[in-house]
Amino acid sequence: MGDEDQPRGQGPRRRNVEHMIDQQPTDPTRRGSAALDEARLRQHAIGVRLRQMFDEVVNEPVPDEFLDILRKADQTPPEKG
Amino acid sequence: MTDAAPDRAADPDQAFKRELVGLIPHLRAFARTLTGNPTAADDLAQDAMMKAWDARASYQMGTNMKAWTFMILRNQFYSEKRRAWRQVQLDQESAERTLVAIDDPASPLALDELRLGLAMLPAEQREALVLVGAGGFAYEEAADICGVAVGTVKSRVSRARRALHAILEDGSYERDGAPAGDAMRAILADAERLSVVR
Incomplete structure (x- = not known):
């Protein structure tokens, strides 16, 4: 897995879950700071969208099939092993 | 939701089942x-649900059942993929067609673009980003769910974010004639609206 090079020493700082989407490897030079803010804003926007996309499916009603299958399985004892 | 008769409430199987049912949407x-692909996804979710139910004796109540079931689902997905790798090629294509052909008028443009962009990421980056960023x-x-080191997950999430941003910025996906910059603009506008609402 050569593509899994991990950042050494200066990995993203840990923040709470709400802000994790904002994490960006930051460039310490100051000139880029406006562009950096813009990039962060965009990353945040993508994060919000991503959660919304996921939650959209979470909020769908669960098809009856799921509960039917589980109900049937409930009648049989658990497998051993 | 599910009716829990008082005499069954203390049954560990029933407690397990209640928690499992609560996790189905996730x-x-x-x-x-x-x-x-919504149909394939529900098949996969049902298989994972049944695997979890069958393995309930090995689950310790009080530990993270969501992570446990996600791991089962993920393992199921990849073992099926390995078993039928030829089929996967086809599934991938049909999944991409499904993603491209999202035809829900209520679904905003930005969401479709995000789905498309997400579909373009390597699988391991996509799942890392989804677990951390949305799940x-x-x-x-x-890291436990994917069976890799924490640093690997961090690296994948950060790569996924950068790649997704780049995809949405320069519109390297194909969408019939839509201007490239529109995806990112629409996402920004939506995020602004959503953050006001929250």
């Missing part, structure tokens, strides 16, 4: 991001 959502898992939990 399993469906995760499966959807893995397969990209609400900590890096450590996502």
